[in-house]
Amino acid sequence: MIRIQRGQKCKKVRRGRRWNGSLGGLALYNQGLKEGAEMKPVQLILDTDMLTDCDDTAALGMLHAMADAGEVDILATVVSSRYPMSAPVVDVINTYYNRPELPVGAPKNGAGAFRDDSSFLDKLAAEFPHRLASNEEAPDAVEVYRRVLEQAESGSVKILTIGYMSNLENLLKSGPDAISPLRGLELIERKVSEWVCMGGNFPVDVAKDNVNFTRDASAAVYTIRNWPGRITFAGREIGHNIKVGEALRQTPDDNPVRRAYQLHRDRFDLGHWNHHTADPSAVLYAVRGLWDYWELEADGYIDIQDDCSFVWRKKPGRNQGYLLQKMDRAEMGAIMEELIVRPPAGKPYREAIN
Numbered sequence: 001m002i003r004i005q006r007g008q009k010c011k012k013v014r015r016g017r018r019w020n021g022s023l024g025g026l027a028l029y030n031q032g033l034k035e036g037a038e039m040k041p042v043q044l045i046l047d048t049d050m051l052t053d054c055d056d057t058a059a060l061g062m063l064h065a066m067a068d069a070g071e072v073d074i075l076a077t078v079v080s081s082r083y084p085m086s087a088p089v090v091d092v093i094n095t096y097y098n099r100p101e102l103p104v105g106a107p108k109n110g111a112g113a114f115r116d117d118s119s120f121l122d123k124l125a126a127e128f129p130h131r132l133a134s135n136e137e138a139p140d141a142v143e144v145y146r147r148v149l150e151q152a153e154s155g156s157v158k159i160l161t162i163g164y165m166s167n168l169e170n171l172l173k174s175g176p177d178a179i180s181p182l183r184g185l186e187l188i189e190r191k192v193s194e195w196v197c198m199g200g201n202f203p204v205d206v207a208k209d210n211v212n213f214t215r216d217a218s219a220a221v222y223t224i225r226n227w228p229g230r231i232t233f234a235g236r237e238i239g240h241n242i243k244v245g246e247a248l249r250q251t252p253d254d255n256p257v258r259r260a261y262q263l264h265r266d267r268f269d270l271g272h273w274n275h276h277t278a279d280p281s282a283v284l285y286a287v288r289g290l291w292d293y294w295e296l297e298a299d300g301y302i303d304i305q306d307d308c309s310f311v312w313r314k315k316p317g318r319n320q321g322y323l324l325q326k327m328d329r330a331e332m333g334a335i336m337e338e339l340i341v342r343p344p345a346g347k348p349y350r351e352a353i354n
């Protein structure tokens with residue numbers, strides 16, 4: 001639990017400032033909660049492609065840092081990629097942050113998207129401690145979702161996708177089973193408060209570069225059209241205009257996020273490690289809400305076509321929204337980078353797994 005302390009309301013976040021757990025409370029304070037109120041950490045399932053882009057590693061590391069600070073409970077970490085080393089690399093990062101026990105799910109029966117051009121997955125899986133040998137050893141992501149949602153309190157869970165919608169499509173279509181008597185649609189209606197979706201170029205997308213939608217297009221279209229609750233989109237224009245990562249050079253060599261950035265950025269030989277923050281931005285919103293970072297364009301919906309092109313249409317009551325940048329981008333970048341480089345709490349992870 002986080003308890004709001006007197007004076008937090010007036011604190012101003014400055015570039016380079018180190019955040020601690022109480023500032024998670026600050027974010028919640030800003031959402032209208034009174035001093036002294038006790039708040040539970042956000043309950044969150046992360047669904048990542050963990051495939052082509054290194055910002056998924058930073059996003060997962062940042063999520064763990066916020067979990068260490070008491071801002072969020074990570075309920076599960078699932079992948080939407082069929083590449084065999086995607087789930088193991090999620091396991092690598094969970095292990096580094098002393099949460100090797102976190103459920104890791106992977107798409108089964110041909111679901112998900114496959115590419116074989118990752119700059120970092122094979123090396124991270126080979127170089128860093130973890131348990132899962134491949135996606136094959138992970139349970140079906142739909143099973144992981146259903147188990148977590150069945151056990152959750154009503155309206156308590158946020159789902160954050162920073163990859164494809166493959167698993168959510170299959171969750172929506174899932175029927176009653178030994179885990180739950182409820183259909184997937186019913187589980188979502190009862191247990192999920194919000195789906196935060198990283199993807200799309202707002203307000204108009206011509207489906208050229210929106211890979212989270214187009215690499216499993218039918219899943220994106222089905223999920224967006226059939227989602228029974230609130231959706232908030234963190235569009236590409238948010239994180240692609242904020243670039244961080246250079247500070248990872250200063251972190252220890254045993255940091256897998258550092259290694260991912262080194263491998264990914266060196267491939268392009270740019271001489272720096274700064275990289276867009278599409279996925280870290282979505283993590284920040286999912287955990288802290290709008291705070292002073294963004295405003296919300298609400299009262300509308302994505303009118304999505306089968307090829308994933310879309311137009312945002314104004315219409316009240318559709319329960320969809322997308323983020324609009326508010327805070328200075330350099331200041332936001334510093335906030336995210338501090339979280340990305342923050343060392344894990346607790347025991348060194350090499351001790352933790354022995």
Ligand SMILES: [Ca+2]
Pocket residue numbers: 048049050053055056162163279
């Ligand atoms: Ca991603």
